[in-house]
Amino acid sequence: MLKSIIIAADKAAAMKYIEDTNFTDSSAAVEAEWGTEALEVSDHDGVVAAFNHHGPRSGNPPGLPAQLLRSLPGAHCAQPSGS
């Protein structure tokens, strides 16, 4: 279950929020991508990153995010990928 859903202005703001709030309780990053900067928080203990890279930049086909996220076993899985 997602407890908090945060919109961040940019990657730096997102990282600061994570550091300030000890944002480590089965959290997930979903579509956290500002321009070409994607949030990569999978190396933070307990923070889950489920990236949603399927914009035109990624070259991924339509529908990928749903497939990608469905493949995750709940929220306890990291799926970082580059843009």
Place this chain on the structure above:
Amino acid sequence: MLSHLDLDALGGVMTLMGHTAMQDIAFWTAAGKVDVEGPHRLDPTDPVRVSLAAYWAWAADPANRAPRVTAGTFDATTLVKRHVGLIADIIGERRSGGKGSLHKAGAAFLADEELKNWASFRDLEQVGSLKLATRVSSSFVSHLYRVPVDEELNAGLLVDGVIALNTTTGAITLSWENGGVNRPSAEKVMQAAFGSQAGGREGIAGTPRGATFVEDDLEKVLSAIASCL
């Protein structure tokens, strides 16, 4: 953590919540297509458009819109839960096959878009192999890539680009239907037509900020496209 709020991001949130509404594959496939290719690429006869439009109509209300976060962070938990609830209602209505208030709101939204499409359309122009629609409107119409269905010729045709004059701002915008792939850069075209202060991206660009233009200036964009081919 989100960078923005749209149907695609909400689908990600709802998947992680294990929400049963994610089982509506047609809805989410269409939402993904819109995210990548734009709403104009959906089949105009696909009934899922009405369901998506029901969401767009609701989300367009300022009371339901996420604030533009330009610095720091915004706790969107409550707002996102409202969006999730609305989407669940839309999909619930789809499952029941009913045409309730949400379906009607979606249909009204699409009808309004088609009215805007008809009212703003001026001409279908051809530059080289590219087909372009010229438009004039008091609102943003650069996303309307289909010739109005009531035009005698080329009704419903998907054009390659739109050149639109916004009479409220006086700005002209060139937008490419495919985001600018294998097209002259929209920014370079607009700079060729209106000088270096014109700006934007490969797929969409506009006249210099603060400057105002008139309908006759649309021709300058067509000439600039020709010179950039």
